[in-house]
Amino acid sequence: xxxxxxxxxxxxxxxITLEAFAGMGINAFLVCVLCIAWIKKKALNSNEKxxxxxxxxRFCYLCFSWIYSFLSTIYPYCLYIHHILQVLQGAYSFFNxxxxxxxxxxxxxxxxxxxxxxxxxxxxxxxxxxxxxxxLLLASLIFSLVIGIxxxxxxxxxxxxxxxxxxxxRFWKATIRIxxxxxxxxxxxxxxxxxxxMAVIFSAVFLLFSLWRHKCKMQTNSMNSLSVDTHIKAIKSxxxxxxxxxxxxxxxxxxxxxxTKHQNHVMFLVNLIQHAFPGVHSLILIFSNPKLxxxxxxxxxxxxxxxxxx
Numbered sequence: 001x002x003x004x005x006x007x008x009x010x011x012x013x014x015x016i017t018l019e020a021f022a023g024m025g026i027n028a029f030l031v032c033v034l035c036i037a038w039i040k041k042k043a044l045n046s047n048e049k050x051x052x053x054x055x056x057x058r059f060c061y062l063c064f065s066w067i068y069s070f071l072s073t074i075y076p077y078c079l080y081i082h083h084i085l086q087v088l089q090g091a092y093s094f095f096n097x098x099x100x101x102x103x104x105x106x107x108x109x110x111x112x113x114x115x116x117x118x119x120x121x122x123x124x125x126x127x128x129x130x131x132x133x134x135x136l137l138l139a140s141l142i143f144s145l146v147i148g149i150x151x152x153x154x155x156x157x158x159x160x161x162x163x164x165x166x167x168x169x170r171f172w173k174a175t176i177r178i179x180x181x182x183x184x185x186x187x188x189x190x191x192x193x194x195x196x197x198m199a200v201i202f203s204a205v206f207l208l209f210s211l212w213r214h215k216c217k218m219q220t221n222s223m224n225s226l227s228v229d230t231h232i233k234a235i236k237s238x239x240x241x242x243x244x245x246x247x248x249x250x251x252x253x254x255x256x257x258x259x260t261k262h263q264n265h266v267m268f269l270v271n272l273i274q275h276a277f278p279g280v281h282s283l284i285l286i287f288s289n290p291k292l293x294x295x296x297x298x299x300x301x302x303x304x305x306x307x308x309x310x
Contacts, residue, residue: 012268013073016275020066023058023279030055030282033295046133050109051285053137054102058278061095064088065275085159086152093185094148097192099278100248101140104199107241109133111203115210147188154184186255193252197245204238211235240284248277 034052038044044052068088071078079085112125112132125132251273254266286292 008268009073012271013069016069016271017066019272019275019279020062020069023062023275023282026279026282026286027055027059027062029296029299030286030292031059033292037291046109046113046130047106049133050102050106050137051289054099054106054285055282057095057098057102058282061092061099062275062278064092064095068092069271082159086155089155089185090148090152093151093188094144096189097144097147098141100192100196101144102137103241103245103281104196105133105136105140107200107203107238108136110238111206115206116213117206117210147192150188151185186252190252193245193249197249200238200241200245204235204242207235207238237285237288240281240288244277244281244284247273 031052034044034048034055037048038052071084071088079088109129112122112129115122117123251270254270286296
């Protein structure tokens with residue numbers, strides 16, 4: 001059964017659809033290029049492994065997020081079919097958490113790889129960086145899966161407490177009080193955002209401190225070093241993480257404040273930010289990687305030539 005869609009909801013869905021499909025295209029490009037490189041070289045370095053997993057998580061996150069937005073706007077009664085809402089929200093939470101934690105892993109990787117400290121523990125991390133990356137990625141996926149299962153169970157329990165069957169016994173009536181599942185879910189989301197955001201902040205601080213120490217040594221010895229350029233590039237990448245995470249964190253706070261007050265315009269702004277984050281940030285990562293940037297520009301030039309010929 002289709003709902004009566006207002007012009008505001010239709011416009012909001014159209015904009016979110018454009019954002020979601022653009023983001024899926026960008027992340028699909030990232031995944032395809034890295035998979036081709038993997039097949040050719042039969043191996044990927046740690047940076048490429050993180051980018052590959054990040055691209056997969058973001059593609060799936062945007063896919064499930066768009067499906068939920070589409071159904072809740074056009075066919076809201078589909079969400080009352082048993083297990084549909086639970087599966088969508090569980091999968092959305094899993095890929096959202098994976099997206100945030102894998103992004104944080106990339107920041108930690110930049111920090112360990114580039115920062116220059118003489119501490120024994122830090123030197124050990126530098127030597128074992130490839131193994132540490134695999135462990136961080138595996139831990140991120142496991143924790144994300146746990147949170148996805150918890151979200152599924154929270155929504156399922158909330159539905160089971162308040163369910164009523166129709167005569168056909170196939171649909172749940174919309175008698176669920178949002179407070180019964182809203183706050184636990186956003187507590188979990190808040191925990192994920194906070195931990196990943198803290199990882200980004202600490203990585204940025206360590207890199208800045210490392211750059212400052214290195215510049216002091218250069219001034220003392222009156223010599224130039226390529227390490228400064230490497231530090232600056234890494235700081236620029238992490239700064240982009242920091243800005244995007246800050247915006248995402250603010251959108252979470254807005255969600256906590258306004259989702260129970262039915263402020264459509266504010267929630268539309270939040271959805272706009274959350275759908276833009278995976279695509280825009282992946283585009284920044286592509287342009288900060290010379291190989292990926294070169295491949296993207298080559299594809300765009302080929303597309304432009306074909307359009308001009310037609």
